[in-house]
Structure formats: structure tokens, C-alpha cells
Amino acid sequence: xxxxxxxxxxxxxxxxxxxxxxxxxxxxxxxxxxxxxxxxxxxxxxxxxxxxxxxxxxxxxxxxxxxxxxxxxxxxxxxxxxxxxxxxxxxxxxxxxxxxxxxxxxxxxxxxxxxxxxxxxxxxxxxxxxxxxxxxxxxxxxxxxxxxxxxxxxxxxxxxxxxxxxxxxxxxxxxxxxxxxxxxxxxxxxxxxxxxxxxxxxxxxxxxxxxxxxxxxxxxxxxxxxxxxxxxxxxxxxxxxxxxxxxxxxxxxxxxxxxxxxxxxxxxxxxxxxxxxxxxxxxxxxxxxxxxxxxxxxxxxxxxxxxxxxxxxxxxxxxxxxxxxxxxxxxxxxxxxxxxxxxxxxxxxxxxxxxxxxxxxxxxxxxxxxxxxxxxxxxxxxxxxxxxxxxxxxxxxxxxxxxxxxxxxxxxxxxxxxxxxxxxxxxxxxxxxxxxxxx
Amino acid sequence: xxxxxxxxxxxxxxxxxxxxxxxxxxxxxxxxxxxxxxxxxxxxxxxxxxxxxxxxxxxxxxxxxxxxxxxxxxxxxxxxxxxxxxxxxxxxxxxxxxxxxxxxxxxxxxxxxxxxxxxxxxxxxxxxxxxxxxxxxxxxxxxxxxxxxxxxxxxxxxxxxxxxxxxxxxxxxxxxxxxxxxxxxxxxxxxxxxxxxxxxxxxxxxxxxxxxxxxxxxxxxxxxxxxxxxxxxxxxxxxxxxxxxxxxxxxxxxxxxxxxxxxxxxxxxxxxxxxxxxxxxxxxxxxxxxxxxxxxxxxxxxxxxxxxxxxxxxxxxxxxxxxxxxxxxxxxxxxxxxxxxxxxxxxxxxxxxxxxxxxxxxxxxxxxxxxxxxxxxxxxxxxxxxxxxxxxxxxxxxxxxxxxxxxxxxxxxxxxxxxxxxxxxxxxxxxxxxxxxxxxxxxxxxxxxxxxxxxxxxxxxxxxxxxxxxxxxxxxxxxxxxx
Numbered sequence: 001x002x003x004x005x006x007x008x009x010x011x012x013x014x015x016x017x018x019x020x021x022x023x024x025x026x027x028x029x030x031x032x033x034x035x036x037x038x039x040x041x042x043x044x045x046x047x048x049x050x051x052x053x054x055x056x057x058x059x060x061x062x063x064x065x066x067x068x069x070x071x072x073x074x075x076x077x078x079x080x081x082x083x084x085x086x087x088x089x090x091x092x093x094x095x096x097x098x099x100x101x102x103x104x105x106x107x108x109x110x111x112x113x114x115x116x117x118x119x120x121x122x123x124x125x126x127x128x129x130x131x132x133x134x135x136x137x138x139x140x141x142x143x144x145x146x147x148x149x150x151x152x153x154x155x156x157x158x159x160x161x162x163x164x165x166x167x168x169x170x171x172x173x174x175x176x177x178x179x180x181x182x183x184x185x186x187x188x189x190x191x192x193x194x195x196x197x198x199x200x201x202x203x204x205x206x207x208x209x210x211x212x213x214x215x216x217x218x219x220x221x222x223x224x225x226x227x228x229x230x231x232x233x234x235x236x237x238x239x240x241x242x243x244x245x246x247x248x249x250x251x252x253x254x255x256x257x258x259x260x261x262x263x264x265x266x267x268x269x270x271x272x273x274x275x276x277x278x279x280x281x282x283x284x285x286x287x288x289x290x291x292x293x294x295x296x297x298x299x300x301x302x303x304x305x306x307x308x309x310x311x312x313x314x315x316x317x318x319x320x321x322x323x324x325x326x327x328x329x330x331x332x333x334x335x336x337x338x339x340x341x342x343x344x345x346x347x348x349x350x351x352x353x354x355x356x357x358x359x360x361x362x363x364x365x366x367x368x369x370x371x372x373x374x375x376x377x378x379x380x381x382x383x384x385x386x387x388x389x390x391x392x393x394x395x396x397x398x399x400x401x402x403x404x405x406x407x408x409x410x411x412x413x414x415x416x417x418x419x420x421x422x423x424x425x426x427x428x429x430x431x432x433x434x435x436x437x438x439x
Numbered sequence: 440x441x442x443x444x445x446x447x448x449x450x451x452x453x454x455x456x457x458x459x460x461x462x463x464x465x466x467x468x469x470x471x472x473x474x475x476x477x478x479x480x481x482x483x484x485x486x487x488x489x490x491x492x493x494x495x496x497x498x499x500x501x502x503x504x505x506x507x508x509x510x511x512x513x514x515x516x517x518x519x520x521x522x523x524x525x526x527x528x529x530x531x532x533x534x535x536x537x538x539x540x541x542x543x544x545x546x547x548x549x550x551x552x553x554x555x556x557x558x559x560x561x562x563x564x565x566x567x568x569x570x571x572x573x574x575x576x577x578x579x580x581x582x583x584x585x586x587x588x589x590x591x592x593x594x595x596x597x598x599x600x601x602x603x604x605x606x607x608x609x610x611x612x613x614x615x616x617x618x619x620x621x622x623x624x625x626x627x628x629x630x631x632x633x634x635x636x637x638x639x640x641x642x643x644x645x646x647x648x649x650x651x652x653x654x655x656x657x658x659x660x661x662x663x664x665x666x667x668x669x670x671x672x673x674x675x676x677x678x679x680x681x682x683x684x685x686x687x688x689x690x691x692x693x694x695x696x697x698x699x700x701x702x703x704x705x706x707x708x709x710x711x712x713x714x715x716x717x718x719x720x721x722x723x724x725x726x727x728x729x730x731x732x733x734x735x736x737x738x739x740x741x742x743x744x745x746x747x748x749x750x751x752x753x754x755x756x757x758x759x760x761x762x763x764x765x766x767x768x769x770x771x772x773x774x775x776x777x778x779x780x781x782x783x784x785x786x787x788x789x790x791x792x793x794x795x796x797x798x799x800x801x802x803x804x805x806x807x808x809x810x811x812x813x814x815x816x817x818x819x820x821x822x823x824x825x826x827x828x829x830x831x832x833x834x835x836x837x838x839x840x841x842x843x844x845x846x847x848x849x850x851x852x853x854x855x856x857x858x859x860x861x862x863x864x865x866x867x868x869x870x871x872x873x874x875x876x877x878x879x880x881x882x883x884x885x886x887x888x889x890x891x892x893x894x895x896x897x898x899x900x901x902x903x904x905x906x907x908x909x910x911x912x913x914x915x916x917x918x919x920x921x922x
Contacts, residue, residue: 025697025700025701027700027701027702027703027704028700028704028705029704029705029710048617048618048619048620049619258619258709258710259704259705259709259710260618260619260709260710261704261710261718262710262713262718270704318578319574319581320574320578320579320580320581321581322581322602322603322604322605322918322921323580323626323918324623324624324625324626324918325579325580325625325626325627325916325917325918326623326626326627326629326707326709327626328578328579328580328626329626329627329670329707330706331578332577332578333689333693336686336689336690336693337686337689337690338689338690338693348577348578350576350577351576362603363605365602365603365604365605366604367550367553367601367602367603367604368573368581368602368603371573371574371581371602375574391623396623397610397617397619397620397623398605398606398607398610398620398623400610400613401605401606401607401609401610402606402609403604403605403606404605421619421623421709422626422706422707422709424706
């Protein structure tokens with residue numbers, strides 16, 4: 001009985017329709033639309049946060065910055081003390097990968113790619129010796145090959161989800177054509193500890209007929225698995241590189257943008273569209289190919305579990321980690337009579353113990369880092385993390401400050417990015433509502 | 440000559456600043472009876488030079504001098520023990536340069552080294568401590584409060600801040616123009632801090648901006664004051680659990696900030712002000728809209744305030760709650776709206792010459808309690824509404840002027856200061872350039888820096904349940920203090 005009451009009053013479809021189509025004054029600087037066919041492309045230096053780029057597309061790295069530095073330690077251990085257990089994080093699982101895995105029936109949201117001693121050892125023992133590799137048509141792997149792992153994981157050409165290892169755990173195999181005309185394979189196991197651990201890697205020369213060589217050499221193929229081609233990466237990588245250098249790309253990273261409008265010129269127009277939030281960090285980078293309509297349709301990708309757990313009620317704990325009070329005031333405004341977020345079942349609560357997730361504002365100062373982490377840990381599972389405002393997403397105008405400690409954001413999975421400086425209440429409410437209802 | 444006397448928004452050469460001893464400073468401070476508004480150090484080769492700025496509110500002049508600490512001088516006799524107004528300034532100076540003020544009663548970390556912070560303790564039967572923060576129950580900034588209570592009554596409140604320290608001053612020295620950063624010094628005083636920042640840089644460049652830009656800046660500043668004061672009145676009502684007040688003031692505030700959005704494209708006026716002028720014009724049609732909106736807002740605020748101040752349940756919560764006397768406020772060097780509500784009539788819009796404002800000090804019985812702070816907000820809203828209407832009239836006479844002018848290079852070896860009356864109180868920005876014309880030291884003083892101790896005094900001998908009300912009635916900035 002109570003469920004029907006909730007449906008009737010809390011998320012009355014009329015209210016949802018109202019808030020989704022809420023009008024906005026035309027002067028509002030929201031979603032930017034780019035068109036570099038104009039000559040007056042602005043100077044990058046006019047941008048206070050480096051959100052505006054005219055050149056190659058900025059890459060959002062989710063890779064552990066210390067990976068290369070600490071890799072040698074793991075390799076040494078694998079060679080000399082194989083019984084010691086040590087792990088090294090490679091980086092966070094990207095949202096694109098997680099969504100793709102979802103299609104094949106498993107959930108790896110919030111997982112971390114990592115490398116451990118036994119994986120390295122396995123790779124050396126099985127694929128590191130010439131006498132075993134050359135008959136298989138493969139090239140023995142060397143220490144340098146481990147450095148290429150992040151490259152393969154984050155920009156693979158093909159991916160296969162259907163494998164299982166000896167103990168029945170799911171495996172993922174990535175395949176990438178490298179620039180030195182070899183084909184690189186990385187195999188990962190999905191563990192119970194929310195990690196994707198590198199199981200092994202091997203490579204062979206690109207003979208021009210990779211399919212057959214896969215069939216012969218890939219142990220997975222004997223179990224009858226199918227290699228799923230990744231359509232978005234289905235082009236010759238060498239060609240795309242040439243294009244990239246020949247043509248400069250104009251882009252704005254909404255995760256950094258303060259929407260100040262100082263780059264005002266014909267090539268960049270700030271529209272009054274306020275639905276600029278996304279579940280993926282990469283999507284926040286707007287290029288000339290992005291239209292507002294397409295963006296609104298694809299930017300927020302929800303999940304079945306989230307919808308099931310939170311669609312009727314979401315209680316959030318806000319943590320201001322050195323936020324300037326701009327985003328905080330706008331978040332307060334979300335609950336006032338104008339916006340009344342409570343009618344959708346979304347509320348801010350006083351304690352993390354009552355909450356389903358946290359909303360972080362501000363660039364996370366060194367002094368707030370521990371409190372933020374404590375707060376996150378106090379929220380019971382399942383929980384979500386929302387980053388509100390340019391400062392939280394990228395550091396914003398404070399990104400060069402030496403007093404920040406943004407480790408938290410690298411360590412834990414982020415569910416929703418809400419751009420703005422400060423965020424507009426309509427951006428926030430619409431983003432959260434789309435995320436929890438999946439509509 | 441111990442002091443050089445200048446006006447607001449004036450530039451001087453570094454060599455013009457006299458050098459005095461700390462003893463001389465102590466005597467002069469006692470004799471001149473001016474207010475300290477700046478007290479910060481700067482590295483000078485191996486030595487450290489301490490700049491002191493005093494404000495003469497009656498004449499509208501600024502007194503500047505400096506004290507040199509040589510390599511081997513690592514301490515001096517504290518000024519705070521004689522003049523409590525120095526207490527935060529000395530703590531800050533000690534934290535940044537390691538020169539110890541001896542016999543300082545309160546020498547605790549201000550922004551850094553928080554793990555070394557030692558709290559006062561109180562012992563005895565019935566005595567208990569309540570620790571709150573850094574994360575609070577509401578959607579506000581972080582700070583730690585520790586109440587020492589006897590039963591329900593607060594004996595002492597110790598406030599520990601610094602969680603918001605982002606190194607703003609250091610970042611501002613890195614680039615020549617960074618208005619977006621200046622706006623984020625304190626996100627609820629966007630116009631106030633950005634105006635002060637722009638004025639300091641323009642002064643150092645020797646650029647004078649057009650009257651039109653000046654007027655638009657002041658209109659925005661007053662709109663900000665109106666918006667935040669209405670929001671605060673709503674928040675005070677909310678903390679007394681008087682929900683009609685919270686709702687109606689909340690909605691009325693939205694009208695003001697949405698008008699700001701129509702002017703500048705941002706609800707808080709971000710992107711409006713840049714060094715050299717302003718980016719957006721207030722045209723005839725927007726000007727009419729502002730006047731229409733303000734008339735409506737004034738009517739609603741009038742009506743709601745009247746209703747609220749007739750309710751005995753509201754009055755009983757506000758009257759004689761969180762009182763700070765005039766003597767206390769003067770002694771600790773309180774500024775701005777909070778000081779005015781205790782009867783210390785300082786307002787840099789009035790005290791320092793400004794040709795665009797025609798304001799007078801408000802007359803009302805300032806008792807220093809929550810009621811006074813609530814009522815003063817109401818009066819200031821009405822005053823600002825009139826001021827905006829006046830300014831809009833003058834703006835019409837300057838219709839043909841440019842919005843923005845080109846700025847030159849920063850003058851080397853100079854010192855400039857700018858004071859702007861934000862809605863909380865005076866915002867002081869100082870900048871010093873080196874011989875290459877680069878900013879080598881930037882100093883910000885937000886009114887909260889002076890006023891946090893006022894909150895501590897206000898809750899003494901009050902019930903602990905009145906703390907939220909007292910806190911909201913000051914509405915001080917955490918990030919403005921922590922920088």
C-alpha cells in the first residue's frame with residue numbers, strides 16, 4: 001500500500017515532466033556548442049582553468065600515475081621472491097568498459113585493474129621464453145612489455161568477455177595492434193575483491209591474418225569463444241593518428257570549465273541548456289561533433305541495480321571539501337520552494353549513516369582529505385559518489401594549488417559528474433533524477 | 440614620520456613605506472586608536488618585513504608602516520595581550536614566518552598543522568564537551584566547533600578552522616589576471632572579492648576604469664548584499680523552526696539572484712567583473728526589470744519581516760540571544776554588518792570617500808543580539824534597494840562610456856591596497872610587486888577573519904541549542920578565513 005502512495009505523490013509524472021522541461025533564462029551560460037569553421041578561434045590562454053583546448057584531444061587518464069615507477073618492484077619480486085604477495089593498481093575501470101561488460105552479463109563498475117606478482121610470474125614462465133614462444137608463433141615478452149599494459153587496457157582494439165579460467169573465474173582478453181607491428185594480448189581475471197587482476201600477457205607478429213593466428217595460438221579459442229570486435233575502435237589506428245595531427249580539434253572540458261564566457265567568440269557559444277551532467281568523465285569533453293541533443297540522450301547511463309535500489313528515494317550526505325560556498329548555496333537552493341527536490345524523494349540528510357551516497361564539492365584540500373574519506377566509509381553499501389562543480393571534478397581554478405590532496409577521488413569509483421561553477425540546481429536535480437530513474 | 444598616510448585604492452612605492460620598531464608600533468597603536476586591517480609579512484632577502492596597515496575611519500585614511508625582522512630576530516613581545524584585535528593577525532604571521540609573538544594568549548595553528556592543535560579543556564562535575572565538525576549536519580562548509588558546557592549552558596566555544604585552506608594567496612601571485620580565482624576566494628561574496636581584486640590590480644597598473652563600469656560594479660555589489668541578506672533572514676527563520684519565513688525569504692532571494700543571472704549569465708554574478716571594467720552592460724530594459732523586481736522584493740520583505748517580528752515565539756528566540764556588546768566588538772576588532780549590529784558604526788562605503796554612493800549610517804538601537812543582526816539586515820536591504828535605484832539613475836548619464844578599458848603593465852616595486860564593503864563587511868586586498876613588475880605578495884583579509892571570535896563571544900552563557908541561531912545570524916565564511 002505504501003508503495004502506491006509513494007508512486008502517486010513522490011514522483012508524480014507531472015512533477016518529473018515539469019522539472020525536465022523547466023525553462024531557463026536565455027542569458028544562462030550552460031552547455032557549450034563548438035564550431036571551429038569560424039576563423040576567430042580563441043586563444044587557449046584566455047581560459048583560467050585550461051578547459052579550452054585547440055589541438056589534440058585531451059585524454060582523461062584513469063591510470064595510476066605511479067604505475068611505471070613501481071612496476072620494477074613487482075617484476076623484481078616475481079623473478080626473485082615469487083612467494084611474496086604484492087599488488088600494484090594500474091587504474092580504474094573506465095565506464096565504457098564497464099557498460100560493455102554489462103552487456104555480456106557481468107558487473108565491473110567500480111573495479112580496479114591491478115597487477116600482482118603471480119600474474120607477472122605466470123607471464124614470464126609461460127610466455128617469456130624463446131624456446132616455447134617461437135614454435136607457437138609468438139614473441140617472448142620482456143620487462144618493457146609490462147609498461148604497455150595500461151595502453152592496451154584503455155585503448156584496446158578488440159575485447160573478449162567470454163573466457164573462464166581453470167577455477168571458473170571470468171576472464172577478459174584485450175587485444176591491441178601495436179605500432180611495432182605486433183599484436184598484444186592481455187588477459188585479466190575478475191576476482192571477488194572488486195579487481196580485475198592481470199593473469200597473463202603474450203604477443204605475436206602481425207602476419208596480416210590475425211584471425212587465424214588467434215585461432216592457432218590463443219588458448220581461449222580452443223574453448224570455442226568468439227572474439228567480439230569493438231566497433232568504435234574498428235579502424236586502422238595508424239590512419240587515425242595522421243588525421244589527428246593534420247587537423248586541430250577544438251574542445252572544451254566541462255569538468256574544468258567555469259562557464260565564465262570569457263572565450264566569447266563565434267566558434268564557442270554557450271547555450272542556455274542546463275543538462276550538462278554525465279556519468280562518464282570522458283563525455284564531459286565537448287568537441288565540435290557533440291550536439292546538445294545527442295549529449296542529453298547519452299550522457300547519463302544508469303544501471304539496473306541503481307534504479308532498483310534508489311529510484312524511489314535517494315538520501316545524500318554532502319561533503320564540502322574546501323568548496324567556496326557557491327556550490328553549497330546552490331545545493332541548499334535545490335531544497336527550497338523553487339526547486340523542491342524533496343518531491344522526487346531526493347534529500348540531503350544530516351549523517352552519512354542515513355545516506356545512500358555522498359555529494360562532494362570543492363577541490364579537496366589536504367586538511368579535508370581524511371574527513372571526506374571517513375565520511376565515505378561511514379555510508380553503508382550500496383553507495384554512490386557524486387562530484388558537483390568544476391572544483392570537485394578537476395580541481396577547477398584551484399587545480400595548481402599545492403594544498404590539495406585529491407587521492408580520494410582517484411581511489412574510489414565516481415558515479416556522476418555535475419559540471420558548473422557553481423552548479424545550477426536544475427542541472428543537479430535533473431542529473432540525479434535521470435541517474436536514479438534511468439530515464 | 441612613522442606612518443605614510445594614503446587613501447583607499449592608492450598606489451605607493453615600496454621605498455616610501457617607513458620602518459618602525461615593534462615598540463613604536465605598540466605606542467602608536469595606543470595613541471592613534473585606529474583599527475588594524477592589515478598585518479602580514481613578506482620575505483626580503485634573509486630578513487622578513489612585517490607590513491602594518493591601520494584604518495582611520497573618521498577621516499577615511501589609511502596608515503601604513505613596516506617592521507623589519509632581521510635574520511636573527513625570531514621573536515617579539517606580543518601585541519595581542521594588550522590589544523586583542525591583533526590575535527588572529529599574529530597567529531597568521533607566526534604560522535607563515537615562524538616569528539613568535541611571546542606571551543600570546545592564543546598561539547594555536549590557524550590554517551596549517553592541524554594535528555598540533557591543542558584545545559582548551561574544562562574540568563569538573565556537570566562539565567561536558569561537545570565536539571562538532573568538520574562535517575556539519577547541514578550543507579555548509581567545514582569547520583570544527585568545540586563547546587565546553589556546564590549543563591545546557593555554553594561556557595566557552597572554541598572554533599578551529601583551516602579545513603578550507605587552498606593556498607589562494609599563493610595562487611594569485613602566479614598569474615597577472617585571474618578574476619575567476621578571485622571570485623572563488625569566497626563563493627558567497629563573488630562581487631565583493633572580485634571588485635577588491637580588480638581594483639588592486641587596476642591601481643597597480645595605474646589604470647582608471649570608466650564611471651559606467653564603476654557604477655555597474657556597485658549595482659552588482661548591492662544586489663549581492665540584498666540577495667544574501669534575504670537568504671540569511673530565511674536561514675535565521677529556518678533555524679527558529681519558523682517555516683513560513685524560511686520559505687518566503689528563500690523564494691524572494693531567488694528573484695534577486697535570477698535578476699543577477701539576467702545581467703551576467705550566472706546567479707551569483709560570476710564572470711561579470713574583470714580587470715579593466717565589466718563584461719556586461721545594464722541596458723534600459725534590464726534596468727527597468729531590476730527596479731520592478733526590487734519594488735516587489737521590498738514589498739515582500741517588508742510584509743514578511745513585519746509578520747515575523749509580531750510573533751512572540753520568534754521574538755523570544757531572537758531577543759537577548761547571542762549578545763556581543765559594543766566594547767567587546769571594538770576590542771576584538773569586529774567589522775562589517777556584525778560590528779554595526781553591536782553599535783560599532785564602521786562602513787567603508789561611507790567612511791572612505793566614494794563618489795557614487797550617497798549613503799548614511801543607519802540609525803537603530805544596536806544591542807548586539809540576534810534580533811539586532813536580523814533587524815539590521817532588514818534595514819540594510821531597504822538601504823541597498825534605494826542605493827541601487829539611485830545608481831541606476833546615475834548610470835543613465837554615463838550611457839555612452841565603454842565597459843572595459845585596456846590595462847597596462849604592473850608598476851614595479853609598488854604597494855597597493857583596496858577596500859570594498861562586501862555584505863559581511865570590509866574586504867581588504869593588498870598587493871606588492873617586485874622589481875620585475877610581478878606580484879610577489881598578495882594578501883586578502885575577509886571580514887570573517889576578524890569576526891569569528893565574535894561568534895565565540897556571542898554563544899557564551901547561552902543555551903547550546905541557540906548555537907545554530909547565533910551562527911546563522913553571523914553567517915561567517917569558512918573559506919574567506921582559511922583562504
